[in-house]
Every structure is written in C-alpha cells, then in structure tokens.
Amino acid sequence: MALSNMACQAAKPKIKPYKMADGEGLYLEVTPSGTKYWRLKYRLHGREKRISIGAYPTVSIADARKAKDELKKEISTGTDPVLKRLQAAQTNALSQQLDFKSMAMEWYWKQVPLWKPKHADIIKHRFEKYVFPSLASFPLADIKPLMMLSCLQKIEKTAPDLSRRMKGLCSHVFKYAIATGRAESDPTYGLEAAMRKFKRGHYASISVDEFPEFLARLNGYENRVNRQTFLALKLLLLTFVRTCELVEARWEEINFEKAMWVIPAERMKMNLPHIVPLSQQSLAIFRELKELNTKRDFIFPGYYNPRKYMSKNTMLIAIKRMGYNGKMTGHGFRSLALGILKEKLGYPHDIADRQLAHVPKSGVDRAYDRAQFLPQRIKMMQEYADYIDNVR
Template sequence: MKLSDAAVKKAKPEAKPYKLADGDGMYIEVMPSGSKYWRLKYRYAGKEKRLALGVYPEVSLKDARERRDAARKLIANGTDPGEAKQAQKREGKIAAANTFEAVAREWVENRSNDWTAGHKALTLRTLEQDAFPSIGRRPIAEISSSEVLATVRAIEKRGALEIAGRVLQRCSAVFRYAIATDRCKNNPAFKMSEALKSPTRSHYNTIEKGGFPKLLRDIDGYQGSPMTTYILQLMALTFTRTGELVNAEWKEIDLDRAEWLIPAERMKMRRPHLVPLSVQAVAVFREAAKLSGDRVHVFPNRNDPSQPASNAIILRALGRMGYTGKMTGHGFRSAASTMLNENKSKWGIHRDTIELQLAHVEKNASRAAYNFAEYLDERRTMMQQWADHLDKLKAGAEVVKLRA
C-alpha cells in the first residue's frame, strides 16, 4: 500500500524509530525526535544498500518518488546511485574550491608573506567589493573575457577609472595563479586594459614644483601640534611611505649613526629598508624625542599614547594649510622622485640609488635579492643633498650647507 501526503504528515514519533513503506524499496523513517527521512533500499552487485532521498517536509512525497525513480533508472543502467551521489558531492566540493572567489582568496593568502597586512587587506577588499559580486561564484575555468569586461565596465560607469584598472590587474593575477595551479587554461583578463578608459593621472595629488617651496615654509610655520609639524618635515626629508613614518618606533632609529632601519613587516614588499638620515632629519627626530622619547612610538597617538598616531594626521594637517586636493602624504614621494631624477646628473646620483631609497620593487629578477645596505654611502650623500636642496627651496636662495 502506497503512502499518502496525509499519512506522512500525521506520522507521530515513537520511542524507537519506525518505517512506513511506499513501494519499490522506498520508505520514510520516523525518528523519536520527530525527524522524518526518506530512504531507498536497493540491491547492487549482490549487496543490499540504502540511499538517502532527503528529509521531510523539505522533500515532499512527490519529490521523494521522483528521486527514487531516478535512482532505479541508474541501477537499471548498471550504475550504483549511492556511488553516483558521492561522486556528485565530490565534484561539487571541487567546483566550490575552484570558484573565482575561492581561488582569489587562496592567491591572496599565498602572497601574504610578500605583502604588508595593510596591502593584503586592501587587495582583498577591492576584490570583495568589485569582483566577487559578479564573478565570485563562477567556476574560474568557465569565466569568459566578456564577463571580466562587464565587471570592470560596471566600475567604470561609477567614474572609478583607477579602481577599474586596479581590479582588472588583480583579476589577471588571480587567473595567472589559477593557470599555475591547474585550475584553468587561459587568462580571460589578458591584455584587456586596452579596452578600458584611461584615467587622468593625478600622481597622488602632488603640487606643482613652483608651489613646493611655499609648502615647505607652510609646514615649518604650521600652527598645530609640534608633533604634526615634525611628521610633515620628516615626510619631506625622508620621503618614506606615510604608514612607515607614522608607525615608526624609537628602537628603529639610531641618531648617533644617523640611520633609521624600518623592519620588513612594515614595508610594502616585506623587506627591511634603511633610511640614511640627513643632519636636518636627525635634528627633527631629536626635537620629537623631547616630546616622546619615553614612548615606544616616535609619534604617539594623542588619545592612546601606547599606539601610533593615525595615518590621517597628514591629510588633516595639509587640509588645514589649504592643500586639500593639491597634496597628499604620497605626494612627498612623488616630488622627491621627480626632483632627484631631474638633478641626478648635476648631483652625481645613479638612478638605482634613487630607486633603492624609494624602496621601489626591483623588476629585474637578477637583482631581486635586495640588500637594504646596498649603495649606502651613495644614498647617505644623496639624502644630505636632498635635505640641503629643501633648505634652498624654503629660503628661495642659496644657503650654507649644514654639517654633521
């Protein structure tokens, strides 16, 4: 006798599990907890087996019968439905592990030792916001160029052209990683940058060179916290990255040797970086030491002195001085790079010296093993030349060089 919907619904739990048969090997098992499970009893290769067909009421009587009939067809064709179900689960797990999002997260983790925590978080956030919503769940081997293009076009429509290019670069890197790990055969983002709109390059809002001397004078005359003045002065003198300076600790700085060794964990590419300090930079650090020398950080947070100051302190100060949209912390690096390269012949500076001091990534594989003390004498000389040049710019005329 076959079951009815009413009979299945009315079946009450008892002290022990019991079964209600529907025919052709299918039955529903009612558990003491009240749960009801559809099962199929069948024989394959001479062995009696059981196949789970689902849980009632999520799987109705009609659905369970359809699943039973499909399983019996497999048996008739020489296939064990239990093994077929397990194979399907394995394929599902493999597919889930090979979605674009899964591979992208794996790629980010794989690069973690080469990146700072901040760069890792930024990379992941970019993908989460602008790539995963559209192609994240797609099997990476099935994603087409048109899908990738549609993803970055959507970002372009927001007017975020820089972000569109960045997302495309990161997607391309994910596909290259997938190819290397045998998850896909081609890179649908390859050479797609030609299809994107070119953003207007702002170079991190660096003021015109003609305005740089005034900026330096405005920094010296800043009416806010002395600590903020010191940060801005050292941004100009050392042209390190904002986070590298704001998070500086006194243990990294040797004022007697006029050296600042930034540890690898704070550097963008996870390599220690040595900053030779000019006479002017040492003088600024000594002034800062009068205010924070007993603290861990050179620039303690005003609200919690056990923590470093916020990175936003630089932008806020520049804004108060009237440089909103004209200058950023990174602008000091851009200005230094431009002016040092313009003066490299005059000052006898090699381009490698500038690039090493900027801690730029070495693109030549034969020189990828970076030595943080490389070209140290040349860099020490260059940093003093740079500091003296800034003094001249501030004064608007030739000035006498400071000596150690």
C-alpha cells in the same frame, strides 16, 4: 574455469582472504567477514596492479565481466584505470565548491603567505566590496565575459585604475581554477578592450622652483597645527620616505648614536630593508618626538588611540589646509627631493634614487647590498637638510 552464480553464492569465508578466479585476471575475493569483492588483476608498464570492480552480488557475474572488458580496453591504450579513478575522485572533490567566492578565497589563502599582512587585508577587502556583491554565488561555469564586464564597469565609474586591478585579480582566480581542473576558460580575457581608457597620473608634487614658497607656508603653519603633525611633515621633507613608512615607524628602528634609521623589510614596498641616514636636523626632530611620545611604541601614535599609529591622512589634510589641495601630497615630497638633489645639489640619479628605496632595474645591481652608496648618501642627506635650512 569460469565462475558460476551458484559457486559464488556457495563460497564460504575462511580465516584468511582467498580468491576464486573467473579468467583473464578477473577474480572474486572472499574476505573473513564474508564480504565478496570483484577485482581485476592486470599488468601495465611492467607492473602488476589490481582494481576493484564492486561487491558481489550487487555487481553480478555478467556486470563484472562487462566491466572487465571495458577496463581491458583502457589498459590496451596505455590508460591506467586506477590512476584514472583517482583523478576522477580528486576532480569530483575539487568540484564540490565551484561558486566564485569559494574559489576566490581558496586562491586568496594560497597567496597570503607570500604577501604582507596589510596587502592581504586590502585584497580581501576589495573582493568583498567590489566583486562578491555581484558574483559571489555564481558557479564559475556560469560567469560569462558580459557578466564580468558588468561587474568591472560598476567599479570603473568611480575608480578606473582599480577596475583594472580587480580584473587582474579575478583573472588570477580563474587561471587558478583552470589549473586545478575546475574551470575551462577565463572570462576576463580581452575585457580591457571594452573598458574605459584612462591615463595614469603621478602623485601631485610641486616643482623645485615652487619649493621656497611652499617651505615658507609650511614654517608659517607651525603654530596653527598639532606639533606632532608639523614634525611629521618636516621629517617627510627631510627623509622623503613613503608616508606609511613614516607614520608606522617604531622607536626601535632609530639608532641615535649612528644617526641611522633602518626600516625593516616587512614595512618596505619592495620587501627589502632600507637605511635612512639621519641629518642633524632629522635627529633633532626625533629627539623632540622622543620627549613627546616617550612611552609609546610608535613614533607617531594616533591622536585618539595612541596604541595605533597616526593616520596617513593627517598629513594630507594639513597640506590641503596650507592651500596645496591637488598640488602636493605626502608622496610628492619624494619627487621634490629627487629634483633638489639632482638639480640644486648635483647628485647623480643612481645615488638619489637609491635613497628613495627604488629597486634597480638591472639584475646585477639588485644583487648588491642595500647599503651601496651609503657613505655618499650620508653626506647627501646632510647637505640636503642644510640646503633646506638656507632656502629663502
């Protein structure tokens, strides 16, 4: 029998909750506290479920029956009203912070565990410097392609390569927002067509034929530069590691007995440990540095703050003062070494390239141990150092 308003009002609380049926699954539940709730019992996919409609008398009998009819229509199409309500609540919760900065930082913190700390700091700095000043407070839905383009064009005036990197990062933010139901489109899509065309250049490096003159200038510069800086340049030449891998090196990475330098994975670009066989010439330089910086954690401590490592720009400035501004860089030692190993010493590309810590393109090769070709690399590094000693 259908409930009447009088029956609902007269229902008294009992020790335990009880139900008063209205029909078609709708009932009024009376709790021990005296509160009365409308609920609908239904079956979907073979399972019995319940959904709350509201409290009586705020929701009247007529309103409860109307809500019941609407819910039954949804159920008849296979829609679960409980699940629908949960999804709506989640979407509403996620929609509370829809401005670009909040979304970007939410995406950022999702990625941080996957990144190296230094890379994470760079990404955060770039958002704060280049994107947030223009877009931080705008709701995602209000950011249109033209606004995005305007922001990126400010960057590309001085850094066209960075503008494309920032476009990619912003695209990741919008794709994350789309995946989590808080955006419908990515305004960065297709913007490269309106951005300045440019050709990526390589790091400046001298050729193998120019090396003798460069080496003569480097040796002649020995008494005109800080000793640590000179030794750093010599080691960069002898080991051809990346500049950051050299200046951030710690003494615990150097094994003098085995003549090996093992750079840990967290300091390598490809997140894999790298073995650098040390020639007798390299070992001699490390021993001199050990005498200079015995009590320091870093092999190349900073000049003004020895608790930190030396600035990467220190060597670049020294190279410029040698007269090689725009002609040679710290990274250029890697290209130079590859040329000497292949052209002058006849080593195959695979062995030389592995010493550069480049990851093989082949998935099969990537599965091999990083010490592959190690005996050949030990021999190669000593021959390379001896070649440099004999260059005239």
